[in-house]
Amino acid sequence: MESTILRAGFRRAITSSYSPAKRRVLIHHHPRRSYATPAEPIRAAAPINFTSDTNQFARSSGGNNNSNSEQDYERLLHRVRIVPASPSYFTATPRYTDDFLYLSSLYRKYQLLPRLAPGTEPRVAWKTLLEYRTESGEPVRQKGYAIMLSLLKRLNKIHTALLPVEVQRALQRYKRRIQPYLNRAKPIEIDQLGRARAVGRRKSSSAVVYIVEGDGECLINGRTLTEYFGRLHDRESAVWALKATQRLDKYNVWSVVKGGGTTGQAEAITLGVAKALLAHEPDLKASLRRAGVITRDIRRVERKKAGKLKARKMPAWVKR
């Protein structure tokens, strides 16, 4: 009991011996209590823009703190706190904003350079929005990215002979790593026996077709056309490329076809025949395209969905 009274008496004596001004300072220097985990996520500051001035963080040598010059104000700012490198640091998508501003500046800079004729610019597969978002780690909006893409496309139109290096580098950043448009199909060659080999596909069938100059005979999996295709329509489909170009009596067809059904197989052969025929006579491409045997039909059977009987068919409606 006595000890507590004594202790309180000492404390009072000590505190009364301090000056009030000093006491305030002491209170100010007391560290505040804080939690182990910060309430807000810790963010790394933007990289500090070091200047060549070795004394950049020092007080100004003149000691005149009330100077109005802008330069001094900047210096002061840099001294008293860390300034982010990018002015868009405080936007939601600083990297995107920076990229966009940079591309715009490039565009403004080079907008007077001659352009390629429409349709002749190199085809480029640009990064997708998802890729760009992942890369920048920012919630870039679709519209914003579309605007950026249009800028990129405009830069891509600059004449290739005059394309500045910095534009080239900038474009390179936004190109996909694999450029499918650079792929070139291996040209079909006619072997020493006069055969052209091509592969055609349709639905789930695939046909390997050999075409050789001849008198219009056709063998499919070792069987004749009539034997293999009972339907007249399928027979016509199989040799349609030759029929449409009036070459039916000039070539023999030999084909190995696998997978799928009758129609798919017949139309797979059609495409194969057309490709192999192009190897013999490349000039037929236009008429074959008109005959509709150049483009692969990519449609496949639609998958079945849960709750449906087929891809789209709903079960019959039953009252209760």
Add this chain to the structure above:
Amino acid sequence: MASSICLRCLRRSLQSIESSHRAAFSTSASFSAAAPPKKQGAPGGTGARPPAAGERKALRKRIVLSNTNALQVEGLEDFTGDKLVRHEPGTVTLDKFRGQVLGLDDETVDALRALESFKSTQAWSLFRRPATLIRAETAQLANQLANAEGDGKEVSRMVIYGSPGSSRGSGKSVMLLQAHAMAFLKDWLVVHFPEAQDLTNAHTAYQPVTTPTGTIYIQTHYTAKLLANIARANQKLLSGLQLSQQHRLPIPVQANISLSRFVELGAQDPDLAWPIWQALWLELTTPSQSESKDGLQRPPVLVTMDGVDQAMRSSAYLDSETNPIHAHDLALPRHFMNLLSGQTKLPNGGMVLAATCDSNRAAASTMDHCLARISAIQNNAQPPHWDPFVAKDAKVEAALKDVQALKLPGLSKTEARGVMEYYARSGMFRHTVTEGMVSEKWTLAGSGIIGELERATIRARF
């Protein structure tokens, strides 16, 4: 505009015109089947009634040989006897008509109809009158027919076939028909088994007969029908021939009865059919007396069977122990097989032809193997080997031991052009027959399979 007669009534009335005479017995509804008796409908009832038994089949099997809407082909030559005479050694005049279509005259058509040579699946009903294409194989066949009449009386025994699965519609039955027509024009006797299937699928009555070589099974009703066909088709020829020997028959028969009358006796009574069939063949295989004109004269005989693959395996009949009977143990197929293998000789010359059928192909692996083997030997190729783990049909092998095989390929482009021009001139093919068109259809028809060519040109409707 509504017609005054409904389609069904029209069909029925046509049927009654067509069939004035009904066959004594028929397993397949024959082309001459009479209109089935009308059912007495309820008085005043005009509602649709189901067709009577057999009506639909009769309609399906009906043979129509004319199309009044088709154009008459100008300058269509007839298939006549003078085209079958020797032209040069080894060829006949018909050789010059290769790739052309020749018309069949009415008399021949009647005989072919009686023989049931026409099939409902063939496109006879699309043209004004029956006509056939002379292809290379036809000319070759005509040459062999000419050989059979020569001094050597060389009898060709041949199976017309195609590779299994690919020869459908390649013209095998029409080759038989052409052989019939040629034989008829040459005054040969023609015997034709229209469908071997009818003999072996157990749809007609059979009974066992004990012979020194074992039990065989005769089919009396079918025999009677066959005799009727023979009598009708060869009426002119048979009426000029007389019975020359004494036969042991169940009924007394006039000694010098004409063969036509004799065959008709068998056709009328199934119980008499088998003995009469045997007696007829004894008569036909008696050698002619070539020295004197007044002596016995017997014509060469053409015997043919269509769909022979059905008779080259076990039949659907059962014996008394319920084991399947081999087709060659049935009397009629055995008779044919003896002729085909050369066991029964034809001393007056003739020819034995068999054709396989690909649209209703029986699984006759021994026959397929034998034909492939014969064909390979004919072409100086390596003959195939028989799978040692599969039992071989010894009877079939024996029957095909010494026959020729004729594998019918597709038409050549010249022949295809000939037949397409005929289609065009008949008004059934409304395009210009150009080189490109011919080769297009030739390819679509699997290298000129004539049935497919016909389907692609005149049957297809786009």
